[in-house]
Amino acid sequence: MLDDTDRRLLRQLQNDPVATVQALAARAGVSARLAARRFDRMRGEGILRGQRARIDWRAMGYSVEVSLRFTLEKTAPDAFDSFIAAAREVPEVVEIQTFLGRVDVRLGVIARTLPHYHEIYRSRIVTLPHIADIESLMHVATLKTAERLPL
Helix, strand or coil: CCCHHHHHHHHHHHHCCCCCHHHHHHHHCCCHHHHHHHHHHHHHCCCCCCCCCCCCCCCCCCCEEEEEEEEECCCCCCHHHHHHHHHHCCCCEEEEEECCCCCCEEEEEEECCHHHHHHHHHHHHCCCCCEEEEEEEECCCCCCCCCCCCC
């Protein structure tokens, strides 16, 4: 699995994901060549799955976030698949999660304003297939988001 060198390199990568391999290696106390080999190995093992840009949707004018919890009608064999396929087509749906239990699916939805959210809800959300029940939770604040692993 991971040794101390791997963990040091990953901690540095979490601290500065756009740093060069040379800079990450120096901060972790290893050679750039060793760091490059370790990062290649971790990519090959699926530990590192690439890097991506993180865009703050609030800075782009989206000020409303709603969590919608759905219970689906399960009479159709393809209820989950068709619901999820349709939900993926809604641009304002930024997250889809499935569950075992009373709630089947949760959608994270963003909107610019409350009227914009109501428009999305009426025209795109309630028209999704196989809905038995919807519970809406208006997001108020994020108190903690763990984006870093405790390495």
